[in-house]
Amino acid sequence: MIYFDNSATTKVNNEVLEEIIDTMNNNFANASSLHRLGYEAEQKIINSKKAIANIIGGKEEEIYFTSGGTESNNIAIFGVCDAYKKYGNKIITTKIEHPSVLKCFNELENRGFEVCYLDVDNKGYINIDNLIDEIDDNTIFVSIMYVNNEIGTIQNIDEIGKRIKEKNRNTIFHTDAVQAFGKLKINVKYIDLMSVSGHKIHAQKGIGFLYVKSGTRLNNIIFGAGQQKGLRSGTINNEGIVGLCKASEVAYKNIDENFEKISKIRKKIISLKDKIENMYINGDEENGIPYILSLSFKDVKGEVLLHSLEDKGIFVSTGSACGSKGKKDLSTIHYVNENNIGSTIRVSFSFDNTLEEAEKFNNAILEIVPMLRMYVKR
DSSP, rough: OOOOOOTOOOOHHHHHHHHHHHHHHHHHHHOOOOHHHHHHHHHHHHHHHHHHHHHHHGGGEEEEESSSSSHHHHHHHHHHHHHHHHTTOEEEEETTHHHHHHHHHHHHTTTEEEEEEEEETTTTTOOEEEEEEHHHHTTEEEEEOBBOOOOOOBBOHHHHHHHHHHHTTTTTTEEEEETTTTTBOGGGGGGEEEEEEEEGGGGGGOOOOOOOEETOOOOOOSSOOOTTTGGOOOOOOOOHHHHHHHHHHHHHHTTTHHHHHHHHHHHHHHHGGGTTTTTTSSSSSSSOOOTTEEEEEEEHHHHHHHHHHHHHEEEEEOOGGGGGGSSSOOOOHHHHHHGGGGEEEEEOOTTTOHHHHHHHHHHHHHHHHHHHHHHHOO
């Protein structure tokens, strides 16, 4: 089996799994309990906060654990907009955000907020000058995705955050870093809020965190017993948090080596362009994150290609798994390369993947694509 769908989810790392099992066996107590076992569980949580905060240049008290990227995005967006609505009602995002951001902005637009959806160029980049021109005294919130989940474009988050504050120091800046954390070195100096999901970096599903810079106001959208300073009530997920911490440490321990390894895999697959006609790379072929590669093949349906690869034990996607079922909204491909809609697959990698797997993928493409095109001609 060759698994090239790591942007949808990753396999739990063995080191992470060991930490999860150990915590479930030995630190299972409710971290809010007053007895010794509760205290020991709480210390595990505190240590995890410290370790994660250290990775991103933040503080322990700025880390809030959630169920994943979607919840982190919802808390950040609705929490800020509710807390700051008396200061203004203009909010800004891009047209190629993850649904868990765009749906929030759509709902806030229905509630009377003025929403600006920024365009992107054919590589998926926003025009930062256009963003800054849109910011005024009424702008309370901006959300820009760090790495696009479909085509791998990396926005210049440091420059964006810095220039936002230069234009309006009261505008809160959020980034969805689900596809960036664990793959890029991140510092939150110019970021007010940042969303992360564990299952994208070899932790288990159902765990993530939201970074909230000290001094940023958030109204809670979840009500309960007041855990995590009332911002995110609910019994603390001990094993999830410890697993996320271990996955973060594993990812950042070898981040440079992993980046170099995945870059070679990506380059190997891009070399297919020299062997097969009418193959296109969506996004920034030179500077996109190596972990995500969007490929289009003229006269080939992406879903048919996906299942043809599956028959050979190779697993890819046609785009974001979060939007692959149910109502179809406009994907990133609609905005960066409309001609390739329907003929695109996404291959996404982790440090578990190898150059040998990339070679097998290439051989499969060279066999399958000409065959599928032959059927189209008939």
